[in-house]
Amino acid sequence: MEPEVTKQTGPDRFELTVDGTTAGFAQFVDHDGSRVFYHTEVFPEFGGQGLAGVMVKEALGATREEGLRIVPVCPYVKKYVTKHEEWTDHVDRPTREMLHAIPKDS
Template sequence: MEPTVSRQTDPDRFEVTADGQVAGFTQFVDVEGQRIFFHTEIGEEFGGQGLAGIVVAQALAATREDGLRVVPVCPFVKKYVQKHHDFDDIVDRVTPDALAAIPGR
């Protein structure tokens, strides 16, 4: 079965599902035209399958479709956008204001 990605709320995140189970997610907060990605996680039993790249790629594409800009606080998202230049036009640098907007910080 092909992995699927869906947007969830409460908390805001994109989830990747594999074999009928939630395998992981990338979590974000939307603030003033920016989508701040601050945490990506894949379950240990789903590691090594490329699922983090799948969920992040689709989350970034959805962010573009939503007319928002990307702030890559999460280390995985940061590495992803550094390697995949097709998102360069919508990536903003991390600022103190972006960090302050992350829930629980």
């Protein structure tokens, strides 16, 4: 069982698959040089395996490689960047404009 994380569009999210099955996702919106992570979910049948951490680490790495700042709104992503200090220099607090950029149907 090797998890794979890929960036998807429509909706914008990083998708986690395990053996070809979607196991979860981390939704984001890009806004003014920043990537705002607003919802992370791992489906119950894949829970308890550390997969959310794998997915978020990959998503944050891809975000940094794209030259975007990380803005954690999602509680899981907030907790992750707090526990993993290597992300501190890449994280910003959300502004009102960033929060308004989050799709309303989320």
